[in-house]
Amino acid sequence: xxxxxxxTAALALLAVLAVPTAxxxxxxxxxxxxxxxxxxxxxxxxxxGIAAGSFTPSEPVTFSVTGEGSATLAxxxxxxxxxxxxxxxxxxxxxxxxxxxNASGTxxxxxxxxTSGNVATAAITAVAADGSATALPRxxxxxxxxxxxxxxxxxxxxxxxxxxxxxxxxxxxx
Amino acid sequence: MWLSVVxxxxxxxxxxxxxxxxxxLAKDELEAAVPLASSIPEQIIGGDPVTAGQTAEKLSGxxxxxxxxxxxxxxxxxxxxxxxxxxxxxxxxxAAIVDQLATDAIGPLVSMAGSIGVDQFKxxxxxxxxxxxxxxxxxMSQADVAVKAALQxxxxxxxxxxVDVVSxxxxxxxxVVGEAESVTDAINRAVxxxxxxxxxxxxRNYLMLFQNPAxxxxxxxIPGALAMIHTENGAIELSEQASSSDxxxxxxxxxxxxxxxxxxxxxIVGEYIQNVTLTPHFALSGAxxxxxxxxxxxxxxxxxxxxxxxxxxxxxxxxxxxxxxxGDVLTSDNAVQLLLSDVYARYEDPAMQDxxxxxxxxxxFDTVASGQGDPVKLISxxxxxxxxxxxxxxxxxxxxxxVLEGTTLAGELPASDAASGSGAAAESGASDEWFGVYLNDxxxxxxxxxxxxxxxxxxxxxxxxGRPYYAIDxxxxxxxxxxxxxxxxxxxxxxxxxxxxxxxxxxxxSVYGPTDSQNLGLFVNGATAEAHPTTDEGHPVxxxxxELVPGESVTLRAMFxxxxxxxxxxxxxxxxxxxxxxxxxxxxxxxxx
Numbered sequence: 001x002x003x004x005x006x007x008t009a010a011l012a013l014l015a016v017l018a019v020p021t022a023x024x025x026x027x028x029x030x031x032x033x034x035x036x037x038x039x040x041x042x043x044x045x046x047x048x049g050i051a052a053g054s055f056t057p058s059e060p061v062t063f064s065v066t067g068e069g070s071a072t073l074a075x076x077x078x079x080x081x082x083x084x085x086x087x088x089x090x091x092x093x094x095x096x097x098x099x100x101x102n103a104s105g106t107x108x109x110x111x112x113x114x115t116s117g118n119v120a121t122a123a124i125t126a127v128a129a130d131g132s133a134t135a136l137p138r139x140x141x142x143x144x145x146x147x148x149x150x151x152x153x154x155x156x157x158x159x160x161x162x163x164x165x166x167x168x169x170x171x172x173x174x
Numbered sequence: 175m176w177l178s179v180v181x182x183x184x185x186x187x188x189x190x191x192x193x194x195x196x197x198x199l200a201k202d203e204l205e206a207a208v209p210l211a212s213s214i215p216e217q218i219i220g221g222d223p224v225t226a227g228q229t230a231e232k233l234s235g236x237x238x239x240x241x242x243x244x245x246x247x248x249x250x251x252x253x254x255x256x257x258x259x260x261x262x263x264x265x266x267x268x269a270a271i272v273d274q275l276a277t278d279a280i281g282p283l284v285s286m287a288g289s290i291g292v293d294q295f296k297x298x299x300x301x302x303x304x305x306x307x308x309x310x311x312x313x314m315s316q317a318d319v320a321v322k323a324a325l326q327x328x329x330x331x332x333x334x335x336x337v338d339v340v341s342x343x344x345x346x347x348x349x350v351v352g353e354a355e356s357v358t359d360a361i362n363r364a365v366x367x368x369x370x371x372x373x374x375x376x377x378r379n380y381l382m383l384f385q386n387p388a389x390x391x392x393x394x395x396i397p398g399a400l401a402m403i404h405t406e407n408g409a410i411e412l413s414e415q416a417s418s419s420d421x422x423x424x425x426x427x428x429x430x431x432x433x434x435x436x437x438x439x440x441x442i443v444g445e446y447i448q449n450v451t452l453t454p455h456f457a458l459s460g461a462x463x464x465x466x467x468x469x470x471x472x473x474x475x476x477x478x479x480x481x482x483x484x485x486x487x488x489x490x491x492x493x494x495x496x497x498x499x500x501g502d503v504l505t506s507d508n509a510v511q512l513l514l515s516d517v518y519a520r521y522e523d524p525a526m527q528d529x530x531x532x533x534x535x536x537x538x539f540d541t542v543a544s545g546q547g548d549p550v551k552l553i554s555x556x557x558x559x560x561x562x563x564x565x566x567x568x569x570x571x572x573x574x575x576x577v578l579e580g581t582t583l584a585g586e587l588p589a590s591d592a593a594s595g596s597g598a599a600a601e602s603g604a605s606d607e608w609f610g611v612y613l614n615d616x617x618x619x620x621x622x623x624x625x626x627x628x629x630x631x632x633x634x635x636x637x638x639x640g641r642p643y644y645a646i647d648x649x650x651x652x653x654x655x656x657x658x659x660x661x662x663x664x665x666x667x668x669x670x671x672x673x674x675x676x677x678x679x680x681x682x683x684s685v686y687g688p689t690d691s692q693n694l695g696l697f698v699n700g701a702t703a704e705a706h707p708t709t710d711e712g713h714p715v716x717x718x719x720x721e722l723v724p725g726e727s728v729t730l731r732a733m734f735x736x737x738x739x740x741x742x743x744x745x746x747x748x749x750x751x752x753x754x755x756x757x758x759x760x761x762x763x764x765x766x767x
Binding site for chain 2: 026027028029030031032033034035036037038039105106108110118119120121122123124125127128130131
């Protein structure tokens with residue numbers, strides 16, 4: 001097939017003319033954000049660190065926090081905070097996030113570089129407080145077949161008895 | 175008067191006997207019908223229309239008898255009784271559902287049998303016949319709708335308080351119909367998508383990405399080799415090939431990236447062809463690859479398809495061994511070793527490595543397109559690859575992408591849905607909980623073959639409100655030899671080009687929790703560990719970077735707080751690793767925050 005021949009020829013050519021190519025710079029991903037505490041209690045604070053090289057040196061970085069309350073709560077727990085500060089000379093930065101006293105749910109932090117447009121995100125969770133048991137235990141009903149027949153029979157007999165008694169009463173009163 | 179009392183008693187007893195006897199007869203009819211129903215799909219796919227037709231007739235007969243046995247006024251009246259009534263209703267519903275399936279689903283399927291068998295999907299001289307597929311569309315759609323309706327109706331049967339025999343029968347019916355639904359659903363989607371994809375409405379171009387798991391990415395690996403497939407009126411041909419090193423680096427993402435994707439994986443997702451699969455969301459990877467190909471070569475493709483070497487090895491089971499231009503014989507047993515390991519020892523230049531990869535993929539493609547290869551094995555190879563997320567498809571036409579959505583081919587983020595539990599779990603409304611585990615290489619190397627990955631899942635309920643803690647364990651081990659820095663080729667270890675000591679493996683692990691869960695953070699050896707907690711499309715995510723020296727191992731435990739009581743199974747959607755992974759069950763203690 002044409003394609004195979006071309007591929008073979010290309011392979012052969014490259015074997016002769018191969019020159020090691022420099023690897024493309026900076027395509028490798030890296031973790032850029034570290035949050036000090038996994039979960040934070042309402043009213044407490046945690047530090048969010050963003051690694052060197054995330055922003056251009058000394059550029060203004062805008063931080064914003066939006067809080068999302070638990071979907072079951074009707075009262076709005078959102079807290080929106082915004083602040084701008086300059087990145088360090090190596091492009092790193094950090095910020096302390098304090099959760100409100102009535103915090104609940106996930107608080108999302110977004111850091112945006114003013115000149116580079118680079119973005120870093122983090123989510124801080126105020127774990128839902130433990131409530132009392134809400135679900136009632138399920139009690140399944142499994143009645144043996146025989147009992148059902150007996151029950152059906154009993155119902156049938158009951159109907160007959162009622163009919164008999166009614167008729168007898170009618171007979172007596174009649 | 176006494177006569178009328180006795181008469182009434184006799185009537186009542188007769189009614190009880192009537193219902194009892196007809197109930198037993200109906201049970202016999204249904205017990206005969208259900209196994210027939212489950213044998214029909216095989217007969218259709220096997221291309222045996224005569225047997226399928228006969229089976230369908232018998233099934234219709236049994237189903238119709240069962241319906242008439244349970245549909246009379248005495249039965250209906252008896253359904254009003256307490257205790258007994260629920261069972262009678264359930265049995266009548268089962269009979270009605272089986273009858274409905276026989277008429278609305280199996281009927282159309284059988285009429286198509288013989289024209290829509292496995293052979294239909296086999297290319298002849300590089301082309302697949304489109305007309306039979308187009309002809310099958312109305313019947314398949316009708317059958318699919320009927321089976322889905324039957325499945326929903328079965329799930330709606332109220333089995334609370336019914337006897338074991340009846341609830342077991344309903345469960346069995348749900349199992350049979352559920353299996354049928356997955357078959358009719360898949361065939362219906364295939365028959366809907368394939369004709370247009372194969373160029374029935376005009377020529378199409380598709381970009382194939384060959385993901386290389388030697389350098390892991392969330393979607394599998396870096397797209398090292400690319401090819402363009404051209405389809406026209408059922409004919410398929412490979413029209414262009416390229417290597418990832420042919421692509422320029424784009425200064426800005428080629429498409430605007432979602433903020434969360436950029437926050438997790440960086441703007442490099444949209445700047446390098448090697449990084450479009452950094453995100454586990456394949457629809458985004460596909461759109462980025464489409465745009466990069468357009469900027470590089472000018473053609474806008476109609477969709478993107480991705481495969482990995484393990485998927486190729488499955489295809490090789492269907493085609494048999496293939497001899498490459500280099501003289502290598504590619505088989506299903508040696509394909510992975512050859513493409514992910516030997517090639518780096520043999521060729522130093524990345525461009526040559528990609529070319530070898532592309533030549534191997536082209537050879538497999540040519541063999542399949544020419545019609546060689548067992549069609550049954552081919553379809554089961556594609557199905558296995560699809561289930562393991564090694565075959566991913568994205569279409570730029572929204573109505574076609576909608577048909578793909580919900581299948582594993584679409585490569586979506588893990589979704590927990592209410593109907594995914596089985597048996598009792600589905601009844602009680604509980605569902606399977608889906609988590610995602612994705613791996614990205616941060617070494618800039620091809621050490622993927624030396625990274626061993628193990629997964630574990632567990633849950634425990636410690637809270638009073640019954641909300642469970644979920645634990646997802648990811649254990650990474652660097653299995654490279656101690657002298658890897660010198661014994662492995664420089665291209666494999668990365669040669670220190672990206673700041674990682676040769677022989678070390680640096681990886682980014684991201685664990686995704688269900689959208690309604692809360693992130694409890696990362697733990698290593700029982701202690702809290704620093705990590706990057708964030709979100710992606712409503713999922714709480716924990717991202718962690720680990721660097722391992724040869725021989726070193728680490729277990730990361732990501733924990734989540736579930737939203738409701740645990741009732742199904744814990745399932746993981748993961749980067750398709752080179753080796754098959756058996757997920758371990760973990761026992762979790764209650765000492766968690």
